[in-house]
Amino acid sequence: xxxxxxxxxxxxxxxxxxxxxxxxxxxxxxxxxxxxxxxxxxxxxxxxxxxxxxxxxxxxxxxxxxxxxxxxxxxxxxxxxxxxxxxxxxxxxxxxxxxxxxxxxxxxxxxxxxxxx
Amino acid sequence: xxxxxxxxxxxxxxxxxxxxxxxxxxxxxxxxxxxxxxxxxxxxxxxxxxxxxxxxxxxxxxxxxxxxxxxxxxxxxxxxxxxxxxxxxxxxxxxxxxxxxxxxxxxxxxxxxxxxxxxxxxxxxxxxxxxxxxxxxxxxxxxxxxxxxxxxxxxxxxxxxxxx
Numbered sequence: 001x002x003x004x005x006x007x008x009x010x011x012x013x014x015x016x017x018x019x020x021x022x023x024x025x026x027x028x029x030x031x032x033x034x035x036x037x038x039x040x041x042x043x044x045x046x047x048x049x050x051x052x053x054x055x056x057x058x059x060x061x062x063x064x065x066x067x068x069x070x071x072x073x074x075x076x077x078x079x080x081x082x083x084x085x086x087x088x089x090x091x092x093x094x095x096x097x098x099x100x101x102x103x104x105x106x107x108x109x110x111x112x113x114x115x116x117x
Numbered sequence: 118x119x120x121x122x123x124x125x126x127x128x129x130x131x132x133x134x135x136x137x138x139x140x141x142x143x144x145x146x147x148x149x150x151x152x153x154x155x156x157x158x159x160x161x162x163x164x165x166x167x168x169x170x171x172x173x174x175x176x177x178x179x180x181x182x183x184x185x186x187x188x189x190x191x192x193x194x195x196x197x198x199x200x201x202x203x204x205x206x207x208x209x210x211x212x213x214x215x216x217x218x219x220x221x222x223x224x225x226x227x228x229x230x231x232x233x234x235x236x237x238x239x240x241x242x243x244x245x246x247x248x249x250x251x252x253x254x255x256x257x258x259x260x261x262x263x264x265x266x267x268x269x270x271x272x273x274x275x276x277x278x279x280x281x
Contacts, residue, residue, distance in 0.1 A: 001270050010238035018142035022156045030130050033167050
């Protein structure tokens with residue numbers, strides 16, 4: 001048997017083919033991957049947009065006029081601007097009031113005078 | 118609203134899978150020796166391509182074979198597994214009548230020789246492409262192919278001789 005005939009036999013040999021069920025499973029996974037990747041990209045884009053919106057607010061809470069508790073504050077220039085109807089007004093900042101510390105809540109009267117021998 | 122369609126790269130790989138599944142399967146089966154691992158290997162190759170955003174037309178015809186080989190070698194090294202010596206090329210009922218002994222002769226080849234024969238005749242790669250896939254010098258690949266043909270010819274001749 002010469003090389004040409006042997007190579008022809010090899011080329012014409014019934015090499016194992018992918019089973020139909022394996023092919024279907026792989027098809028399903030590839031198709032699902034495309035959808036999953038797009039869904040993942042959309043989720044990332046939505047998360048980025050949300051982050052930008054929150055970050056753009058600069059830590060302030062935005063509330064329609066009249067729906068948020070009115071803070072006690074003195075008259076300022078922004079009050080005149082905010083009095084226009086259908087405007088969003090910055091009412092308060094989550095950082096506007098610092099929480100009292102333990103030191104401030106300590107009763108100074110409970111401390112005695114520092115004495116020396 | 119119907120189900121979302123796969124993205125363009127995934128659609129391109131679906132087409133490639135339909136066209137090249139036989140070649141990918143033959144080589145994956147040669148590497149892994151069993152169908153579940155072969156399926157996993159083809160899936161890993163496809164996933165690698167999709168994750169990298171590589172379309173079938175972006176890479177050479179031989180590139181998926183290289184990816185499968187690298188993935189398989191990495192796994193084999195990690196798991197320290199010995200390759201099974203079970204017959205890798207299982208004959209099917211669709212075998213042409215003139216090749217009943219060819220599968221047995223192929224199983225008698227060394228791993229390197231069988232890899233070259235599989236890539237050339239089952240996957241349709243050239244010796245140069247096989248050289249790139251296996252990261253082996255072209256002369257070595259050509260030598261393995263020549264010796265594989267010699268071994269096959271001798272094996273087939275001996276089968277003919279002992280046949281009553």
